[in-house]
Amino acid sequence: MANAIDFYFDFSSPYGYFAATKIDDIAAKYGRTVVWRPILLGAIFKITGQQPLPTIPLKGSYAKHDLARSARLFGVPFKLPSRFPVAGQAPSRAFYWVGDRDPVLARTLAQALYRAYFAEDRDISSPEVTANVAAKLGVNRDELAQALNDPAVKERLKSEVDAAIERGVFGSPYIIVDGEPFWGSDRLGQVERWLETGGW
Amino acid sequence: MANAIDFYFDFSSPYGYFAATKIDDIAAKYGRTVVWRPILLGAIFKITGQQPLPTIPLKGSYAKHDLARSARLFGVPFKLPSRFPVAGQAPSRAFYWVGDRDPVLARTLAQALYRAYFAEDRDISSPEVTANVAAKLGVNRDELAQALNDPAVKERLKSEVDAAIERGVFGSPYIIVDGEPFWGSDRLGQVERWLETGGW
Numbered sequence: 001m002a003n004a005i006d007f008y009f010d011f012s013s014p015y016g017y018f019a020a021t022k023i024d025d026i027a028a029k030y031g032r033t034v035v036w037r038p039i040l041l042g043a044i045f046k047i048t049g050q051q052p053l054p055t056i057p058l059k060g061s062y063a064k065h066d067l068a069r070s071a072r073l074f075g076v077p078f079k080l081p082s083r084f085p086v087a088g089q090a091p092s093r094a095f096y097w098v099g100d101r102d103p104v105l106a107r108t109l110a111q112a113l114y115r116a117y118f119a120e121d122r123d124i125s126s127p128e129v130t131a132n133v134a135a136k137l138g139v140n141r142d143e144l145a146q147a148l149n150d151p152a153v154k155e156r157l158k159s160e161v162d163a164a165i166e167r168g169v170f171g172s173p174y175i176i177v178d179g180e181p182f183w184g185s186d187r188l189g190q191v192e193r194w195l196e197t198g199g200w
Numbered sequence: 201m202a203n204a205i206d207f208y209f210d211f212s213s214p215y216g217y218f219a220a221t222k223i224d225d226i227a228a229k230y231g232r233t234v235v236w237r238p239i240l241l242g243a244i245f246k247i248t249g250q251q252p253l254p255t256i257p258l259k260g261s262y263a264k265h266d267l268a269r270s271a272r273l274f275g276v277p278f279k280l281p282s283r284f285p286v287a288g289q290a291p292s293r294a295f296y297w298v299g300d301r302d303p304v305l306a307r308t309l310a311q312a313l314y315r316a317y318f319a320e321d322r323d324i325s326s327p328e329v330t331a332n333v334a335a336k337l338g339v340n341r342d343e344l345a346q347a348l349n350d351p352a353v354k355e356r357l358k359s360e361v362d363a364a365i366e367r368g369v370f371g372s373p374y375i376i377v378d379g380e381p382f383w384g385s386d387r388l389g390q391v392e393r394w395l396e397t398g399g400w
Contacts, residue, residue, distance in 0.1 A: 048257050057248050058370035062383060072400050073390070170258035183262060186386050190273070200272050 004033045005191075006176040008164055010041040011092060011124060012085035013172035014067050015185040017114040018074045022188055023175065024107075030195040032177075036099075036107055038092035039164045040157070041085075041172055048170050052085050070185065077119040086117075086125035089157065090148055094130050096156050097147040098139060109134055204233045205391075206376040208364055209310075210241040211292060211324060212285035213372035214267050215385040217314040218274045222388055223375065224307075230395040232377075236299075236307055238292035239364045240357070241285075241372055248370050252285050270385065277319040286317075286325035289357065290348055294330050296356050297347040298339060309334055 005027050009016030020036075027034045045051065053063040064080060071078030091113045099106030116122040116133050124130050127148045135141040147153050164174075168181065175182045175191050180199065182191050193200070205227050209216035220236075227234045245251065253263040264280060271278030291313045299306030316322040316333050324330050327348045335341040347353050364374075368381065375382045375391055380399065382391050393400070 044258070048259055049251065050256070050259070051249065056250070056370075058244070058365070058368050059248055059250070061368060062370065062381060065381070066383075069400075165258070168258050168261060170256075170262065181262060181265070183266075184386070186384070189389070200269070 002030075002032050003178050004035045006037060007034050008037045008039050008169045008172060008174040008176075010039055010085075010172040011088035011110075011113060011117065013041065014078065014080075014118055015070070016172040017078075017118045018070055018076060019173035019175070019185040019188060020111060020114055021074060021076050023173075023191075026188060026192050026195070029192070032195065036095070036110055037160060037164065038088060038095050038110070038157075039161050039169060039172065040088050040092065042087065043161050044165060044170055047165065050170075054084060074185075077115070079119060079121055081117055081121050081123070083123055083125075086123060088125070089154075090127045090130040091124045092157050092160075093148050093153045094134055094139075094144060096160065097144065097150075097153050098134065105137060105139070109137055109139070112137060202230075202232050203378050204235045206237060207234050208237045208239050208369045208372065208374040208376075210239055210285075210372040211288035211310075211313060211317065213241065214278070214280075214318055215270070216372040217278075217318045218270055218276060219373035219375070219385040219388060220311060220314055221274060221276050223373075223391075226388060226392050226395070229392070232395065236295070236310055237360060237364065238288060238295050238310070238357075239361050239369060239372065240288050240292065242287065243361050244365060244370055247365065250370070254284060274385075277315070279319060279321055281317055281321050281323070283323055283325075286323060288325070289354075290327045290330040291317075291324045292357050292360075293348050293353045294334055294339075294344060296360065297344065297350075297353050298334065305337065305339070309337055309339070312337060 007023050009020060023034050054060045067080060095106050095110055098109055112133050113124050113130065117124045122129050131141050131144050134144050171183045173185055177191060177194050180194055207223050209220060223234050254260045267280060295306050295310055298309055312333050313324050313330065317324045322329050331341050331344050334344050371383045373385055377391060377394050380394055
């Protein structure tokens with residue numbers, strides 16, 4: 001069986017949001033599945049010394065312009081959130097906790113959380129907002145609220161982030177196909193070409 | 201007459217080198233010309249707080265891998281130089297000085313300098329190496345050597361860099377089409393689409 005594709009993303013990453021709308025379709029064209037892996041760029045940026053895009057002089061202004069333009073190109077609704085970036089702990093923990101019970105639902109949840117944040121300007125860093133989004137998909141709100149504070153769930157996310165760093169993940173989206181890493185939503189064309197040709 | 205395309209690049213930028221092999225052909229397809237504008241990322245990084253790619257943990261390793269892979273995709277010879285990055289003063293000053301006399305020759309010189317650095321591992325930050333590359337194209341070596349130390353030529357480069365910063369340029373390559381900025385060699389497809397459609 002062909003290897004699954006690893007799709008690393010941060011819930012506060014707009015380019016991750018764009019890629020999340022396409023990655024499953026691209027993989028399916030080549031008979032591949034995708035393992036979605038939310039990570040925390042904040043933890044990774046401590047190692048790489050990078051700063052969140054909007055805070056970087058010159059590059060931050062470009063990024064705002066490029067995000068709106070990229071959203072139009074990807075054909076997805078987008079509005080730069082009032083608070084950006086935000087911490088991804090709540091949505092990431094929700095994802096892994098739901099995913100251990102229902103992987104398909106977890107993916108639907110990830111897409112709904114991304115839309116809530118980047119299309120509807122809802123602050124998904126809030127456990128309540130994340131719980132509201134999940135509850136609408138049939139997740140038990142009380143159980144989820146408990147899970148978001150469960151040390152085991154916190155540890156699960158931490159170990160996922162550590163494993164990502166171990167693999168060299170430094171940005172979002174970060175996609176690994178048969179050991180080959182691709183960073184950025186503008187590399188989806190190369191991801192597809194790699195899947196089609198096996199490399200170049 | 202259609203606006204010329206502004207092509208900003210640093211002589212020490214491998215992605216600038218890749219883009220330099222394509223930008224004129226892309227522009228010509230849409231009846232456009234290109235104004236080549238070497239800049240100094242070192243000066244710009246002082247403002248943005250960015251670091252040279254190879255020095256960034258995790259991202260630096262990815263960049264090395266990505267550069268080799270991108271070179272194969274662009275179909276250009278590439279070898280990561282022994283000294284990388286290097287200061288771009290000598291090649292940039294040579295470019296502007298030659299360009300004021302012969303713009304076509306200046307572009308040929310830029311391409312030859314890029315090849316010398318990224319395909320032949322010659323350290324073009326050295327005025328002698330830059331002069332050797334230029335002399336091979338018929339540039340008078342003594343006059344050029346003098347120009348590289350001419351305060352007016354130094355000032356010319358400095359004012360080009362200042363003007364680039366004023367326009368928001370923070371990376372290489374950085375391409376402006378009818379006021380629309382595109383950063384990175386992986387945006388050449390979007391540059392072409394913008395030229396074709398007038399935007400989206």
